[in-house]
Amino acid sequence: LSKQTDPEKSEIESFFRDLQNSICSSLEKADAKGKFHEDAWQREGGGGGLSRIITNGNIIEKGGVNFSAVFGKPEGHILNLAASHTSEFYATGVSIVIHPNNPWVPIIHMNVRYFELSDGTWWFGGGIDLTPHYIIVEDARFFHEKLKQVCDSHHKDYYTKFKTWADDYFYIPHRKETRGIGGIFFDRITTGEYGSKREIFEFVKSVGLSFAPIYTELMNRNGSKSFTEKEKEWQFVRRGRYAEFNLVYDKGTKFGLETNGRIESILMSLPPHAEWKYNFQPATGSDEEKTLNLLVKGHSWA
Amino acid sequence: LSKQTDPEKSEIESFFRDLQNSICSSLEKADAKGKFHEDAWQREGGGGGLSRIITNGNIIEKGGVNFSAVFGKPEGHILNLAASHTSEFYATGVSIVIHPNNPWVPIIHMNVRYFELSDGTWWFGGGIDLTPHYIIVEDARFFHEKLKQVCDSHHKDYYTKFKTWADDYFYIPHRKETRGIGGIFFDRITTGEYGSKREIFEFVKSVGLSFAPIYTELMNRNGSKSFTEKEKEWQFVRRGRYAEFNLVYDKGTKFGLETNGRIESILMSLPPHAEWKYNFQPATGSDEEKTLNLLVKGHSWA
Numbered sequence: 001l002s003k004q005t006d007p008e009k010s011e012i013e014s015f016f017r018d019l020q021n022s023i024c025s026s027l028e029k030a031d032a033k034g035k036f037h038e039d040a041w042q043r044e045g046g047g048g049g050l051s052r053i054i055t056n057g058n059i060i061e062k063g064g065v066n067f068s069a070v071f072g073k074p075e076g077h078i079l080n081l082a083a084s085h086t087s088e089f090y091a092t093g094v095s096i097v098i099h100p101n102n103p104w105v106p107i108i109h110m111n112v113r114y115f116e117l118s119d120g121t122w123w124f125g126g127g128i129d130l131t132p133h134y135i136i137v138e139d140a141r142f143f144h145e146k147l148k149q150v151c152d153s154h155h156k157d158y159y160t161k162f163k164t165w166a167d168d169y170f171y172i173p174h175r176k177e178t179r180g181i182g183g184i185f186f187d188r189i190t191t192g193e194y195g196s197k198r199e200i201f202e203f204v205k206s207v208g209l210s211f212a213p214i215y216t217e218l219m220n221r222n223g224s225k226s227f228t229e230k231e232k233e234w235q236f237v238r239r240g241r242y243a244e245f246n247l248v249y250d251k252g253t254k255f256g257l258e259t260n261g262r263i264e265s266i267l268m269s270l271p272p273h274a275e276w277k278y279n280f281q282p283a284t285g286s287d288e289e290k291t292l293n294l295l296v297k298g299h300s301w302a
Numbered sequence: 303l304s305k306q307t308d309p310e311k312s313e314i315e316s317f318f319r320d321l322q323n324s325i326c327s328s329l330e331k332a333d334a335k336g337k338f339h340e341d342a343w344q345r346e347g348g349g350g351g352l353s354r355i356i357t358n359g360n361i362i363e364k365g366g367v368n369f370s371a372v373f374g375k376p377e378g379h380i381l382n383l384a385a386s387h388t389s390e391f392y393a394t395g396v397s398i399v400i401h402p403n404n405p406w407v408p409i410i411h412m413n414v415r416y417f418e419l420s421d422g423t424w425w426f427g428g429g430i431d432l433t434p435h436y437i438i439v440e441d442a443r444f445f446h447e448k449l450k451q452v453c454d455s456h457h458k459d460y461y462t463k464f465k466t467w468a469d470d471y472f473y474i475p476h477r478k479e480t481r482g483i484g485g486i487f488f489d490r491i492t493t494g495e496y497g498s499k500r501e502i503f504e505f506v507k508s509v510g511l512s513f514a515p516i517y518t519e520l521m522n523r524n525g526s527k528s529f530t531e532k533e534k535e536w537q538f539v540r541r542g543r544y545a546e547f548n549l550v551y552d553k554g555t556k557f558g559l560e561t562n563g564r565i566e567s568i569l570m571s572l573p574p575h576a577e578w579k580y581n582f583q584p585a586t587g588s589d590e591e592k593t594l595n596l597l598v599k600g601h602s603w604a
Contacts (some may be wrong), residue, residue: 174568
């Protein structure tokens with residue numbers, strides 16, 4: 001039945017809640033030490049969320065897997081999205097950022113979200129992107145190929161379209177660098193170009209469900225590699241760039257700060273520890289330089 | 303003569319250039335180890351600057367004392383300030399941020415600047431504010447009393463007015479905290495309310511010249527205090543807040559990023575090393591909590 005009828009918000013919310021559970025289980029298992037701590041929070045205007053934070057694991061130094069489902073009268077930024085007669089909005093989603101301890105394990109971010117207004121407007125958004133401190137070419141290819149498989153199983157154009165969208169979105173103009181090697185990103189996709197609501201939801205489900213197998217594979221591949229002081233320093237510099245992107249450009253962060261969201265859930269994305277060195281330039285021919293040279297838009301990985 | 307006639311931009315620029323020199327000398331002397339490294343840079347549209355960076359001193363871990371004098375056709379943000387017939391802008395100033403190693407020495411920021419347009423419009427802006435990791439009440443009083451003396455010697459209303467302006471400006475709304483204990487801040491002050499151009503320039507000079515005696519006194523008082531791991535951690539958390547303010551709210555940083563300024567000079571303000579801990583709460587009755595409780599607008603220090 002659920003394959004044929006359009007999903008209601010209750011079905012979407014349930015899926016996201018289950019997704020949070022299954023991802024947390026998979027990450028705890030792969031880390032084999034860190035355990036998630038949960039904070040439930042309520043939103044004054046309606047709804048709330050469950051923030052789950054893991055710290056000081058074997059591999060994960062700091063990570064958050066957040067679920068929320070909020071509703072109420074449009075206010076702040078949401079007002080711009082709604083027609084004047086719209087009386088209610090509803091938004092639910094899962095948002096993840098993982099900062100590993102080992103510089104050879106990449107930072108990862110995933111978000112899947114659904115938004116609707118009482119006038120009947122609705123859309124989905126989301127994406128997964130990877131920020132390796134050091135780009136390992138075979139891992140980068142693995143990551144993009146997995147995302148391409150997810151996309152291709154829904155529509156032949158999705159990977160190219162959403163990969164380009166990620167390149168454009170996860171970009172730090174003042175550094176003239178991409179944040180990492182991108183991935184896929186999409187926002188406000190609704191019926192028409194993207195099929196029925198059911199079809200779009202099935203795509204978003206596939207994206208959400210791909211997170212755990214992809215990231216635990218990267219944890220397993222790299223989590224026990226040895227690393228040097230110098231590699232750790234480079235990780236701190238890259239985390240500084242991550243903080244720059246999130247505080248200056250990230251729309252989710254801006255939205256959260258401007259709409260008085262729960263600050264500790266919004267800023268769980270910030271690295272546990274970051275450094276800013278004046279005019280840091282990697283040595284010619286170094287691994288650091290090789291990584292920097294690959295932080296460009298339009299690189300083809302899959 | 304210079305007391306009677308209005309200052310020209312050449313006189314203002316010379317003063318700022320000399321101010322950079324004298325402040326760098328005073329800081330090197332007080333630090334007794336760190337030396338400034340200079341990078342000269344050119345701006346494509348006209349002018350340029352001298353960035354001076356000091357790292358790994360006895361007291362100063364990372365600091366920048368930047369001078370710039372730029373001119374050219376209004377572009378980007380500057381266009382909003384200029385009438386359509388305005389053909390040229392000119393801006394010069396000195397900008398300073400010092401991050402000390404010892405958590406008992408405060409972070410300090412100072413900026414003095416002059417701006418003019420070819421249509422005859424001009425203004426000064428600037429200020430000094432202090433961000434102690436731990437608020438030492440007698441140091442906070444010393445700091446504000448010194449600024450009050452500087453202000454009072456020019457106008458009886460300046461301290462109250464510019465202190466309130468600093469409280470409002472150096473505020474982190476999403477944390478509901480001031481960045482530090484404030485100081486003075488003023489922007490776009492021009493003739494009329496604030497006296498002649500000469501009088502305003504003399505006030506800005508006094509502000510600039512007060513920086514070195516005030517901050518070296520705080521370095522001398524606290525630079526050789528011992529500190530613990532826990533105090534160092536708190537310093538890193540406070541530096542995280544500093545980075546949040548500068549990347550999300552600071553107008554100088556925004557202006558620099560949006561107008562494609564020299565990125566390493568703009569972001570020299572970021573701390574050498576910062577931390578973000580999830581939902582960090584200082585213990586009841588601790589020094590950390592006492593400091594947090596004083597990070598509010600409207601506290602009277604002088």
